Amino acid sequence: MKNILLIEDDVAFSEMLKHFLKRHQYIVDVSYNIHNASALLKKQNYDLVFTDLRLPDGDGIDFLKQIKKSHSHIPVVLMTSYAEVSTAVQAMKQGAFDYISKPFNPDEVLEVISNALEVKKTDVIVPKTKAKKASGTSHVDFVEGISASSKTLNEYIHLVAPTSMSVLITGESGTGKEVVAKNIHLKSLRGDKPFIAVDCGAIPKEIASSEFFGHKKGSFTGATDDKIGHFESANGGTLFLDEVGNLTYENQVQLLRALQERKVKPIGSSDEISVDIRLITATNEDLLRAVEKGDFREDLYHRLNEFSIKVPNLKDRHDDLILYADFFLNKANEQLNKSIAGFSKEVLMLFQNYHWPGNLRELSNVIKRATLLTQTDFIDTHVLPEELLHSKKSNVSSNKFSTKENEKELIINVLQEVDNNKTQAAKLLNITRKTLYNKMKAYSLN
């Protein structure tokens, strides 16, 4: 497989391109600036450099000259938003293999890249189905995300995982609480031991004790066999209790006792079984309010909440959206045995503007459905559900760059908002002043 170094400072765009190239069997490293790219070039062998023309710390053409001096054998392809012949000629004169102007279509990229690598497109092997994942590697299903809120979340997961602390995970439905719990387990010292997930909302209160602690045959009507409870099944590993706020008061007392004594007694048995479990719980309700109202025991709350993690809503993980969309598309392709290559620009815009009340679960469902309905290479708007098509455009001054298309408009709006004060504008846009100047120059906003 060929190694590509991709240098592009538009994070969302570079992630999308990276995943697209990875799907076409290239190994891709991304750098957001020249400085980091130079360091990578010293460390790694690359078959191709694919670089943007305008970068926060310099010009792609200067970088091209530098590469031609130090790594003359590596073909360099430039990306530019400005389809100026003069730039292209200049780039080719300096030794660029080719240049490609944005927006470009995926076939064009593949063609330019395979030409540069002297590999005909037909030689690029795109297996229909991916290799089956090895068992026990479910952590690869966890996309870490690149947004600020994802970074905090991942930092918390890394910090708490190796400890034995009980973790209370909060967050709206579909944000990924169970996935976070599984990730903590896999990163913990118990990672190779059982992870037992229990949906407390789905257990009828009459059988909850038997579900948690097990029972002996004949201990009550219907107990036709011995049953091992969830605590015993999770022994040595992690017990994950989802929707923990749904436990009845009586079940809360039983749970607290089991946690304090680290022992359980199956119904109908006189023997206690010692259990060594780590407890992770999740809720999408305000458990503290339930404590105040007297619906949830305060002592249990504190036992569960040795460390708490809030999983952010999808609408607050704007920069991750394309990453997740791409992940769910890969998954849907695998599950439905399809090979849809990506999303149309309009679909990506709609995704960015929608508020995703059902969070990652909703995104996953929307993409699976669209993958099933799509007969072409790209998912287009007509296979999206109504609510997405009619979602209100979010205010551009949410100050996030989503795609290059709205970048210019956003910069103009923000500059107007702050009376042309570049320092304030850069702050609002969450970029450095230098990047702002580069972008203004690029869009001829001087």
Ligand SMILES: Nc1ncnc2c1ncn2[C@@H]1O[C@H](COP(=O)(O)OP(=O)(O)OP(=O)(O)O)[C@@H](O)[C@H]1O
């Ligand atoms: N970090 C992630 N990487 C990849 N997929 C994820 C991630 N987080 C969540 N998902 C996917 O999103 C969907 C919802 O996740 P999950 O069931 O963990 O949410 P939840 O918050 O526990 O939901 P609920 O509150 O309804 O129980 C699942 O399909 C899951 O695989």
